[in-house]
Amino acid sequence: MKIHHLLVILVAFLCLGFAVYLYFEEEKNDESLMKKEVSYTNHESAHLKNYCEKGEMQSPIQIKNKNVLPQQTPAIEIFYGEEPFILKKQGYTLEAVSKSRVSYITIDKKPYKLDSFHFHVPSEHQIDYQRYEMELHLVHKNNKGKIAVIGVLIEAGKENEMVEELWNFLQDDRLKEKEIESIHLLSLIPEQRSAFYYSGSLTTPPCTEGVHWIVFESPIDFSNKQIASFYQVYGYNSRPLQPINGRDIYKLSVQ
Ligand SMILES: [Zn+2]
Known part of the structure; x- marks a missing residue:
């Protein structure tokens, strides 16, 4: 075999290797972008901001009771x-990732498994111009990767016992991750099941649209101390309100 044949083969291998590397690197980047922990109020990146501003159906929004459609x-x-x-200290929030993925919701009988939940301070959604102290997001996915998020508003009141274990982990500087044996999820949603439903986006980059949003009308309580200790660690980590652009918002009863 002549030397230039060998060279051609060598170059071809190098190109293939590089292409494979780029492919995986891109996948990795997409993933890290998904998980990119950005606080919009504190250290917003211009690039990510532009990426998120392309959309017309973004979240969070101002929900006005007088404009909602009962349905x-x-x-x-x-x-x-x-x-x-598994509790994780992410850059911008405390995230709890489901280990067994047994909890789920259904939207028109189609299942969306609970993937993880995390917190924002202050609330991202507002109802009739009221902003709450915090907001909990329970993120679900169906088998095609479509996302449904339940938003639970949190106001200052009684201490939430369930969340104490999460907060203890938050205060422990030695730990970045911790497994927690059991979280009773129903203690994180209100008993009163009236909710608003609309089509929006993730509120962190990449701000993917086509997200089913379910925002409970009634808040749950965390104590002042619980709210303050989250704020001390993360500061404000909420995205500003986004234009509604004529979207319908429904008010319905979750079962
Ligand atoms: Zn969120």
């Missing part, structure tokens, strides 16, 4: 249990 579709049902989670 019973889509039919939303919650099937939450007690299950283990």
